[in-house]
Amino acid sequence: MKWENKYLVFDVSNGPKVVVETLDTYGNDGWEISSIIAVGSGERLVAFLKRRFDIVMPDPEVEKKSKIAELWKGDE
Numbered sequence: 058m059k060w061e062n063k064y065l066v067f068d069v070s071n072g073p074k075v076v077v078e079t080l081d082t083y084g085n086d087g088w089e090i091s092s093i094i095a096v097g098s099g100e101r102l103v104a105f106l107k108r109r110f111d112i113v114m115p116d117p118e119v120e121k122k123s124k125i126a127e128l129w130k131g132d133e
Contacts, residue, residue, distance in 0.1 A: 060107050063088070067102040069095075076102065 065083070067076050080090065088106040096103055 058111055060109055063106050065104045069100055
């Protein structure tokens with residue numbers, strides 16, 4: 058298991074609707090907030106996001122069987 062990380066910067070003057078809609082969009086792609094901080098005298102919010110991804114190692118035995126099956130497949 059590994060993690061991807063990214064951050065987003067929001068201007069507070071744009072209102073909470075922009076923040077919520079943006080975070081919902083990223084959430085639909087599997088991102089979740091790990092933390093959020095106010096910077097620049099509270100004029101900006103920085104949201105740190107993380108997303109888990111699993112490394113899937115190919116199974117050589119399955120690949121071998123798949124190649125053999127493809128070779129013996131008849132014309133359809």
